[in-house]
Amino acid sequence: MRIFLNILFLLIGLVLLIKGADFFVSGASSVARKMRVSSMVIGLTVVAIGTSLPELAVSVTSAINHVTDLSIGNIVGSNMFNMLICLGVVCMFKPIYMRQSTKKVDFPFLIALTTMLLIFSVDKYLDGIDYNFISRTESVILLSMLILYLFVTVSNARKDRTVVVDTTSGAKPETEEVKVLSTTRTVIYLILGLAAVVFGGECVSSTAQYLAISAGMSEALVGITIVAFGTSLPELVTSIVAARKGENELALGNVIGSNIMNIALILGSVGIITQIPITLDMLIDLGILLGSTIIFIGLCLRKGELRKKEGFILITIYVAYIAYAIIRNYVM
Numbered sequence: 001m002r003i004f005l006n007i008l009f010l011l012i013g014l015v016l017l018i019k020g021a022d023f024f025v026s027g028a029s030s031v032a033r034k035m036r037v038s039s040m041v042i043g044l045t046v047v048a049i050g051t052s053l054p055e056l057a058v059s060v061t062s063a064i065n066h067v068t069d070l071s072i073g074n075i076v077g078s079n080m081f082n083m084l085i086c087l088g089v090v091c092m093f094k095p096i097y098m099r100q101s102t103k104k105v106d107f108p109f110l111i112a113l114t115t116m117l118l119i120f121s122v123d124k125y126l127d128g129i130d131y132n133f134i135s136r137t138e139s140v141i142l143l144s145m146l147i148l149y150l151f152v153t154v155s156n157a158r159k160d161r162t163v164v165v166d167t168t169s170g171a172k173p174e175t176e177e178v179k180v181l182s183t184t185r186t187v188i189y190l191i192l193g194l195a196a197v198v199f200g201g202e203c204v205s206s207t208a209q210y211l212a213i214s215a216g217m218s219e220a221l222v223g224i225t226i227v228a229f230g231t232s233l234p235e236l237v238t239s240i241v242a243a244r245k246g247e248n249e250l251a252l253g254n255v256i257g258s259n260i261m262n263i264a265l266i267l268g269s270v271g272i273i274t275q276i277p278i279t280l281d282m283l284i285d286l287g288i289l290l291g292s293t294i295i296f297i298g299l300c301l302r303k304g305e306l307r308k309k310e311g312f313i314l315i316t317i318y319v320a321y322i323a324y325a326i327i328r329n330y331v332m
Contacts (some may be wrong), residue, residue: 006211007211015240016232017196017228018234020194020196021197023196024190024193024197024236025047025238026193027186030142030181030189041253043242044153044253048255050255052258052265053264054230055231055262056197056261057197057202059075059267059269059270063270065179068277069279073220073228073282074227077225077228080230080318081229081235082255084296087255089240095248095307096306097248098250098252098305099249102252103301105156109149110259115290117286118287120288132283133278133285135271135273136272146261149264203264208226217329220279221238223302224322238250253279292317292321299314
């Protein structure tokens with residue numbers, strides 16, 4: 001009976017995370033549209049922050065409860081899922097093209113942050129101490145990188161604004177019609193969305209820990225698989241819907257921005273609360289994440305686009321990684 005109730009709370013938590021993120025993104029996107037910024041910028045910033053709220057809620061809640069394995073496992077699993085599944089699935093149906101700003105700014109920031117995260121995690125080998133961990137100082141550096149990234153992104157956006165008209169006024173847009181919520185509705189969406197995400201994060205964190213022990217799974221594996229899948233559903237749904245509407249830039253920006261937010265904002269925040277110990281398995285996972293990121297960016301830059309062939313490669317890498325993680329937990 002206890003297991004059934006925990007599974008029920010886990011499902012409720014995931015639903016709250018997804019719907020809360022959806023409400024928050026709708027409200028935040030409305031604010032961004034009124035500011036007349038492009039779909040790519042919205043994806044990289046507002047939507048990325050909104051769809052990363054589930055990971056933030058789960059990871060911060062886990063850190064407060066001193067379950068840091070679940071926090072970092074969630075981030076690694078979410079970033080792998082975002083890159084390899086979200087974009088892999090999208091480009092199986094519609095090609096995704098790369099902008100010059102993505103090649104020159106977003107990709108370098110993503111690879112730099114992922115590399116920094118791995119370097120921060122090898123204190124035992126670099127500094128000669130007894131264990132690996134991410135310190136508060138290193139967490140501050142990650143958060144500083146996020147501020148720098150947002151500054152560069154917003155600065156570039158100001159140079160390349162698009163005309164967006166508030167459809168609530170009854171005016172006809174000059175380029176495309178974009179739905180903008182009223183101020184009252186925007187505030188309600190933001191408040192309800194954030195509340196649902198926070199409560200949902202608590203449900204997922206507490207129940208995932210119990211289910212991990214009951215099923216013989218490590219907290220890190222639960223974070224990499226169950227929790228990462230659940231908290232990455234907003235990115236997957238957002239990317240698929242965006243691609244169906246022809247907003248491929250939003251789909252790409254959502255994934256890249258979310259991965260940057262996951263490392264810089266979420267792990268940075270968790271590391272401020274408490275230092276993050278890094279086990280050997282986590283170190284291996286971070287190495288796999290860096291390798292997968294390099295392959296992903298390489299595929300993007302090879303032809304300047306992602307198509308079915310690249311999508312198949314990305315999905316295959318993800319399946320192989322999850323298979324390895326499960327075998328490692330039960331066999332190795």
